Amino acid sequence: MLEEIREKLKSQFGLESESYDTNMLLVKCDRNQLRDLMKFLKENGFNYPHTVSVVDYTPKGEGFQANYVLENLNSKKFVMVRVSIPEEDLTVPTVSDIFPPLQPHEREAWEMFGVEFIGNPRLEVMLLPDWAEGWFPLRKSYDFKKHRKPSKEKK
Amino acid sequence: MGNSIATAGYTFVVEESKEISGEDLGLLQEKLLQLNWGVQHPASGPMRLKVWVDGDEVVKVDPDIGYVLRLLEKLVEYRTWINAIVNVERACFIDNFGTMTGYSIAAEKIAGVEVPKKADYVRTILCEGGRIVSHLIGLGSFVGVMGVHTPMQWALIAREKFLDAFEVYSGQRIATASIIPGGVRYEPTGKFIEKMITAVDFLEKEFIPRYGEVFIDNPTLKVRSEGIGVVPKEKAVELGLAGPALRASGIPSDIRKDYPYAAYGELDFKVVTKEEGDCYARYLVIWEELIESAKIIRQAIEGLPEGEWRTKFPIKVPPGEAYVNVEWARGCFGFHLISDGGTGPYRLKMRAPSFANLWAMPEIMKNVKLADVPVIFASLYMCHGDIDR
Numbered sequence: 001m002l003e004e005i006r007e008k009l010k011s012q013f014g015l016e017s018e019s020y021d022t023n024m025l026l027v028k029c030d031r032n033q034l035r036d037l038m039k040f041l042k043e044n045g046f047n048y049p050h051t052v053s054v055v056d057y058t059p060k061g062e063g064f065q066a067n068y069v070l071e072n073l074n075s076k077k078f079v080m081v082r083v084s085i086p087e088e089d090l091t092v093p094t095v096s097d098i099f100p101p102l103q104p105h106e107r108e109a110w111e112m113f114g115v116e117f118i119g120n121p122r123l124e125v126m127l128l129p130d131w132a133e134g135w136f137p138l139r140k141s142y143d144f145k146k147h148r149k150p151s152k153e154k155k
Numbered sequence: 156m157g158n159s160i161a162t163a164g165y166t167f168v169v170e171e172s173k174e175i176s177g178e179d180l181g182l183l184q185e186k187l188l189q190l191n192w193g194v195q196h197p198a199s200g201p202m203r204l205k206v207w208v209d210g211d212e213v214v215k216v217d218p219d220i221g222y223v224l225r226l227l228e229k230l231v232e233y234r235t236w237i238n239a240i241v242n243v244e245r246a247c248f249i250d251n252f253g254t255m256t257g258y259s260i261a262a263e264k265i266a267g268v269e270v271p272k273k274a275d276y277v278r279t280i281l282c283e284g285g286r287i288v289s290h291l292i293g294l295g296s297f298v299g300v301m302g303v304h305t306p307m308q309w310a311l312i313a314r315e316k317f318l319d320a321f322e323v324y325s326g327q328r329i330a331t332a333s334i335i336p337g338g339v340r341y342e343p344t345g346k347f348i349e350k351m352i353t354a355v356d357f358l359e360k361e362f363i364p365r366y367g368e369v370f371i372d373n374p375t376l377k378v379r380s381e382g383i384g385v386v387p388k389e390k391a392v393e394l395g396l397a398g399p400a401l402r403a404s405g406i407p408s409d410i411r412k413d414y415p416y417a418a419y420g421e422l423d424f425k426v427v428t429k430e431e432g433d434c435y436a437r438y439l440v441i442w443e444e445l446i447e448s449a450k451i452i453r454q455a456i457e458g459l460p461e462g463e464w465r466t467k468f469p470i471k472v473p474p475g476e477a478y479v480n481v482e483w484a485r486g487c488f489g490f491h492l493i494s495d496g497g498t499g500p501y502r503l504k505m506r507a508p509s510f511a512n513l514w515a516m517p518e519i520m521k522n523v524k525l526a527d528v529p530v531i532f533a534s535l536y537m538c539h540g541d542i543d544r
Binding site: 020021022023024047048049050051053054055056060067069073076078080099100101102103104105112126127128129137138142144 | 220221224226228229233264392393394395406408413414477478480487489491493495502504506510511513514515543544
């Protein structure tokens with residue numbers, strides 16, 4: 001099953017893929033290709049999206065990374081689609097119209113990392129309080145200690 | 156007296172922008188009314204649903220979450236590989252074993268550590284114990300939202316026996332911190348096994364017959380929950396439902412069966428599915444899984460091998476990453492764990508099943524009666540700690 005997808009990806013998109021786990025395929029793609037690739041995967045049975053996992057690699061100088069995890073519920077196989085996002089231009093086209101369940105996941109990734117998913121209808125603060133919009137607390141540059149509540153002064 | 160609400164001076168928010176009060180309240184029937192379901196509703200837990208109603212019919216639902224946000228994914232980055240379990244288990248306190256197991260398997264995959272067989276079996280026993288504890292509360296609260304609070308008390312009595320077993324094992328009843336990368340933390344003593352068997356005995360001989368007689372196939376309960384919040388098979392995938400809610404729509408998705416972890420590959424159990432996809436089907440899935448879990452515990456205790464229960468886990472883990480799914484009580488819990496060669500995780504992303512169910516809920520709640528909102532909410536079987544993390 002995964003071998004088939006791997007060959008199709010190579011012939012249709014020219015993308016190399018590697019096995020991530022025994023049941024998971026890892027595909028690295030470009031931002032411009034993302035939407036076409038997601039549509040293709042949905043047509044090929046990977047119609048159950050799990051999540052969007054953004055990773056901050058800025059301390060290593062590699063920008064950000066967005067990982068989309070999709071499952072095929074019939075053959076029980078996974079595909080992980082990986083997109084690199086440079087630090088200067090934190091934008092990715094949204095896939096929330098292709099996979100509606102990913103809309104809140106993109107929204108969470110936006111409020112935690114500041115990655116803008118262009119076309120997502122609802123990029124609003126969800127988990128954080130309103131006054132914390134734009135803090136992006138899951139970024140590596142976020143200083144936990146700076147925002148800690150001052151402890152009560154000793155008498 | 157006239158309209159008592161009007162004289163009391165209440166103000167209602169209509170369509171968010173217009174406000175109505177006083178004499179205009181007569182027109183209210185023709186307009187949308189926004190109600191707040193929660194934060195202090197007995198069934199809602201720490202979250203708010205903004206419910207727009209047209210008369211008695213729900214037009215739109217918008218969840219307002221974040222009341223129990225602890226940012227566990229960030230806290231984990233400040234811990235060592237083993238200490239991180241205290242943050243991971245707090246994703247939801249009710250079934251903490253599932254999340255700890257998932258995180259530990261991910262860490263072991265990156266480090267290339269193989270766990271002893273005994274640890275796998277103890278993990279299975281604990282995970283199923285956690286599932287039973289969670290399902291008991293799920294069953295109790297489902298009937299609880301309809302105004303009958305007896306089943307919750309019965310469930311808590313059965314749950315107590317399992318908590319006793321966890322206490323004997325780890326010293327703690329709820330936040331046990333007992334499953335670590337490299338195995339399990341404590342030796343499964345004879346006393347623990349004995350307590351676990353007592354708990355399963357009580358569940359199978361006392362709780363299940365008694366509860367099954369009264370609250371399963373109960374005509375009043377069926378009137379309230381059958382045919383409510385129906386999700387057909389295709390719609391369930393499209394909405395991204397997870398766990399018991401997905402299985403109640405007829406999709407046999409169970410990580411324990413699909414990609415066996417711990418000792419599930421060697422044990423015999425069946426995946427519970429229902430075809431109807433309504434609230435009652437979701438309730439029955441939880442009920443039947445409870446019975447299955449008790450069987451799994453018995454098998455795992457019988458097959459418990461001899462030997463070590465933990466191996467050494469390195470302090471520094473080589474760079475790498477892993478994505479691991481586990482079947483947690485409330486659905487498929489995903490862990491995307493990344494190591495950069497340090498003494499702790501570089502990044503952990505937790506994919507929560509309740510989060511997926513929550514955002515599928517507004518679609519399910521369209522055009523239902525206001526009285527069905529709590530029933531659908533409870534049938535989706537969500538945990539607030541899990542939604543907010």
